[in-house]
Amino acid sequence: MLDDFKRTCEDHTSPEWGYYLYLCTLMEREPSYVDRLTIEVEQIFKMHPDDSMLFWVLLFLKEEYYQKPAERLEAVRDWMRYDNSPYFYLEAYYLIWQDPYLLTKLGTFETRILYWTAKWGVMTRDIAIQVTGLVAGKKEYHPFLYRILEACYEVKPDDEMLTTVLGYLIRSQCFGAKYHHWYELGIEREIRITSLYEAYLLSLDGRKLERVPKMIQMYFQYDSGLSWQQKAVLFVNIIAAKKIQPDVYQKYLPIIERFAMEQLEAGHVDDNLAVIYDEMFAQGIINADIAHWASEILFTHKVICTDSRAAKIEVYEYACNNADNKEAVIRNGAAYFTVHTKDYCLIMEDIYGNRFCGDIGYYEEPLMDIDGCVKKCMEFAQEELPYILYSMQQKGGEEVDDPDFPGVWAVLKSPLVSDRYKRDVAEQVISFYRKRKYEAGCLTGLDHKLLSTASRRMLMQYLTEEHLYETAYRMAEECGYEHMDTAACVSLCSYAIHTAGFEEDDFLLGFAEYVFYRGIYNDVILIYLCKYYNGATKTMAEIWKAAGEFDIDTFDLEERILSQMLYSTDYIADVEDIYESYVKGGGRELICMAYLSYFADAWLVRDMVVPEYVFEQIFVRYQEGNPLNDACKLGLLKYFSEKEHLSDVMYRASDELLEEYTSQNRYFDFFLEFEKKLRLKYHLYDKAFVEYHTDPGRKIMIHFSLDGEHYEQSLLNEVYDGIFVKEFILFFGESVLYYMTEQEKTEEKITESACLNCRNVPDEESHGRYEMLNDMLMHHAMGERDAQKREMKQYYGMQMVTKEVFHIL
Template structure:
């Protein structure tokens, strides 16, 4: 077979050919031949220095290797540490160690690799196991690989001294996890004398494990220990668990456990094992005032199990507390205090993301709260946690005499949410109102120190009103300015403003904030003479409200002259409608200023004349009186007076004189109106109005009004003519019409570029004058009427009379 290979294999420089040469040395052991083959293999190795096959062959051929195990092992180490993973090298290295265990002098990376390979292949020998224990260095810290080697070596060679080495290795490396507890437990069972072994036993004991603790441990820790409180609690928990089976040991530890429980309670420590210890002490009746104070937080500690490994923190918001609890989550477990059932939890992961309802969790009480709460509360009545739990269990927020003791805590605790605290304070004040002998000092202090900004609106209103009741007027007034007048009922507001008005009664100028507050009280139907007096002096507001003020002031008999003038000026300036004149008449009778009086009667007169609005006899009486006394009156007043006089059924000499004078004035100015013909008939004749028909049209004074009219019977040939704005938008066109004449017309208005026909109608003259009327206009009308009636005799008489007048006129009057 080898001969056949030699004939067919052409590459004599390849590693495979080197292996062929190695096989030849196995067949021919003559030293010179072996040396020659070795030289040829080394030459090939120079060309292929990375060939693990050639290196492995040379391990058996080179004299330096097969005569010196140490050098051989070093050469293998170099190859393995450079990345070679050939099992042949691992096997050869292990074989060397197996043959000569003294070659294993340290546990470096190479040695660990070889030994772990041996462990995986279950070939670790007792000699090598012994050598591992002999060379392990206990002071270099913990290395997982070394620990695994020690465990495997102990499985091969189980000796007490080797168990002690493992325990010492773990103790010195401070490895007290639950996974290592078995070694310490075995060490105690073997009664090994190792420093720190008993402590290591407890430190590595599972917190949740409830089992009998070796007596040597119980005895060792009976009097003193440097262990953490959590580990000592585990020991005591196990002692309590075994008190029925080992009452003697329980009795020895009872005082120690009691002292320990008190110390931990004072420090506020709590976990599952301490909870068992606390309950044990409480059941033994060790509750006193000191312990009750210490237990005020501990009793309310809850355990949270979070079923999501991402969560690292929990934030608990309780309605009653100002600040949230923020607790870390360790091994998906956290501990925190819950005083009531009104809370919200947020879960936070390591990235800061927060969750509410999507996280599954479980909460459990560590101590039976109901069993001890009332006893502890009565011994530590001023502890806030007990108070909150007590209030949470009450169906309604009502108090008794016994509760008075903890009122100061509720009123002044800095741990409470300010809004919640204010609600409690309100309930306490309600209680105090019904208890005659209750001292009010704390309530006075609370009202002065309270944070009103955080209160709910109803509570804030109650507190602000209480400030008035307790006579803290300045603070109450400042809060009104901050939070608004509606934070106080009008009745209480009246009390407060009355005090403030007394302080400002000599002021010549209004205090605007105070004025607004006083007005608020008044508008809510609460007032007195001080309120009304101040408002009458300074208040400006909507006219309706000032009128309400005026009527109230009238009932109190308060001087209202300034208020009346402000109301009148405001109404006239704003163009508001006047529903009644009572206020003006009172102002007029008390000496109202001439300018205001004239302005008011002018507006009323103008509305009457232009818009035909109703005007009272009192106002018209003032106008008439002023006219008769030759006081200033403008066109609006005089025209309104003339219009009113035209409606008089009985005209006496006084009225006639006024009509005559006014009619003379306006006809001379070319200001003619339709109502003129309603005046006394003598004036109608006197001023030649009997033959006139006045067409009036009312429009915006800015409007361009165009009259289109036709005298034709068929309504053709319309004449276009601008209408004259005679007064305040009253446009008038004067026609002279005989009986039966008809004028058809339509009126167009043009304003802002828009043209619209607003009126279309016809006018005629159907007036029948008195029988003794002998004017020529009347004679023509008589002839027209007689012709219409076919009364030819009357028509002839009228014609004859008209001819006589015409002839007489020609003879008496000559044209110049």
């Protein structure tokens, strides 16, 4: 086979050729031949310095390697920095196995080789002896080194090796439960090594109870450098074995008591301390200081979380202020928290800040016997808030009673208690006081802002019934009065009005208005409302009506009602009675004129039905010569136009007013309703008017046609605010088609269309030219040609006489 490879291999510089040369040295051991091939292999290795096979071959060919194991081991050490081939582990182990003294230190390389040795179970006693000397200086823990020592002890299980293992563990501070068996074995073997007893307790599993060796019990009967957690482990084990070792328990009891008090004062708690505290309370060891220190610790709960996602918990307790919500970090799947009542919830949070309420599995329970301990502690610390909260929630749905009140007031005043819980307690207190009919003065200290609407109503009602008006009114100012009974509102409001000396106050005025709306009131409330109330016109009218039943002076209220109605144009049904009462009370002329003007305008513009007395009073003022505005004068004139018969004074007034407005060229459609004499006097007999009503100041165009085909347009004249008039002269049978347009923003809108007809029948007593023309048209329409010709001759003769007699100046 070697000959075949020699013939076929063409590359004599390849690693395979180098390995072939190594095999040749095994076949032929002549020294000069071996040296020559070794040199050739070295040359090939220089061309392939990373080839593991060539390096391994040289370990057996180079003289300095196979004759000097130390140099050979050093070469392997250097090579294994880059190559972890099992062949080199085996080669290094072989060298150490042959000569353990080659192990002069425990570096990284040596640790790797020894760990490989331990892993494959090929540790020897000689190697273990050598390791014993080297590990003495090691102070840092390394899992490989611990495994090496375990393997060493397996092949050399004597006290010397055990001492080496214990020393290493103590120096590297390895006090976990997994190392406890070493310390336990050291105590059994009575190994003399510093800190062994402390290490035994430090490594003791706090979750297990086991009998503590007597040597440990004696050693720690006096003070030691243990942490409180490890002392607690020791004492719990002593308590657990008190029936088996009662003498040890009795010796340690004073130490345990002193330790428990120190830890209570420091506020420490865990599973072991909870057992110690329970034992202390069971022994009756308690005083005021202990009760005070235990007020928080007693209520500690432990939560065990089965989900690895959970990093911490937040505790939300109904009775506690939200600002004081508690947090606890979860360590090794467990956390501790404090709650005083049963109404709470736990929120889990993972390392990313995500929160979970019901998706993460957990189990929680109190650490201590809360019921038994609280009863004993409350004898010494009744004023402690945690005890009070716990005892109150133990009552369940029962109401508070006399013995509870010291604690109740402490709860209501504490900033640590949530508002919602205070509200529940306060409501029970109010109900209790009312049922027992106790003095209500104590309730004035309640923070009524916390109460629900129903409770505020109950408290304000009770305070008012007990005539504690000042507190009740202060509550009303801060919380409102809407939830009080009507009778209580009347009583409280009347008190407040008297207390204020009937001075104006916005809140009190609103209170009085609210009471009035409820439908039950008294004269005090009505007097106050009559003096100061300004509100809806209808409401003021209702107040006026109610005040009339109590014979209260309503003059100021009447003036406010009338003024507001005139400005708001909010008409009310009782306005006539209110005005009449106001006038009887000596109402101001300005208000009276505004009132009369309002109705006159409404009558003129909107054809509103207006009481007769309005025009009667306007007429009186007109006769007295008092100045009147257009609304009053035109309203009076329209009123006269609808009279079937005018008295002499009315006729004269109508004459004067017609003269005034026609002289101003201001005509209205109702002018045509006057009797014939006035129409003739002011040349109204030949006129027809188109009257249009809208908002004042608008631009109104009339589009009209006399022949029904061609339309003209004209701007309407605004003769009064909102009244526009166009004048036409029409003869018998003529008509005008028209429509109105209003300008709205950018467009014109048609708002009205109609036809104006002239149906004036000529009067036989009238012989003016207009009547004569009307006669001609009427005869023509009726086919009376002879009568038409007579009228035409008569009209022509009148026209000729007029030309002869009258000349234009």
